[in-house]
Amino acid sequence: MTLLLCTQTDIPTSPPQIGGADFTVFRTTKSKSRLNFLSLLRGGYQDYVLGDAAFDYLKERRGNPPVVHGLRTFEPQHFCNQVPFMAHLADKGVDILNRQEIGTLAEAGLWGSIRHHGLMANTVIVSDDAGQFRVGNHALCWVHTERLLQKLMPTTAKEERLVTMVRDLVWRFYKALKAYQQCPSPQSAPAFRRRFDRIFTLRTGYEALDTLLERLHRRKNELLKVLEYPGIPLHTNASENALRTFVTKRKISGGTMSQDGRVARDVMLGLMKTCQKLGLSFYHYLGDRLGIGSEDHPIPSLPATILARA
16 A cells, blocks of 8 residues: 655745655645646656546536536547647537636546556545645544644633543544554444544534534544554654755755756655665765766665565
8 A cells, every 4th residue: 555645834835745654755836736736646647537537536526517427428538638638628618718617627637647547546645634635545634633623712711621621532532543553453443433423523612612523523534544544644744854854955045046946956855855764875876876886786776665665
């Protein structure tokens, strides 16, 4: 199973960080939209595919039913790049100048391409709940979830006690989930789900707290994804730590001045972090790739090493 830990910063020029136990990738894009995130997940492919995966995506995103019906065919439709894809949509009467509608259709085409190429099949995306990361098999970070409780501003001593009580219940439940990861037992999963319901269906009388608990209860499947995939983390702390290197470098250097500079920065930081996770010397890795390393101790291909450890 592949694991993606995704997080973002509040600074527009900062890249999303995508990583797992054995790799880290930084990619600075023009925006932090879901469309850009899906284009990153598509890898080096440029095509768009309207097949079952794309139409399932449109159903989940509540795409315009008449438009979806007009686009659906018996066989998947494959477009080599964005130009024929947009031309096809225009031929079907889609207003390609409607940014919201065309954005959802483009996301569906990208997701169709991702699944067409066999990508993301066994991947769980663990994120901080930024909207662009909520695709595929998605799980929520418990630390970011608990921070929502921290942000509440009780105005009375009673409300403060209620928030403290709920936070204590949440942290106790979190510790129980950590213990479950060490010794997974499918038989105990229903008990965890019932305990989750008891916590997040509480009605305390503090309106802001009750509203938040109700909202979090609707995300039950994403918060309890660990019951199905015990190997995934309960938080995105590793992703947050990886971003600290990026932020530190930006503070020291003042940022980059060109697109080439941003690409070089993202690639080098990603390679450095990946080498660290694989237990390789980044210094020796660069020397090997530049042809000035030791011929007696060649550094293996990073993709091959990652795949071997998957």
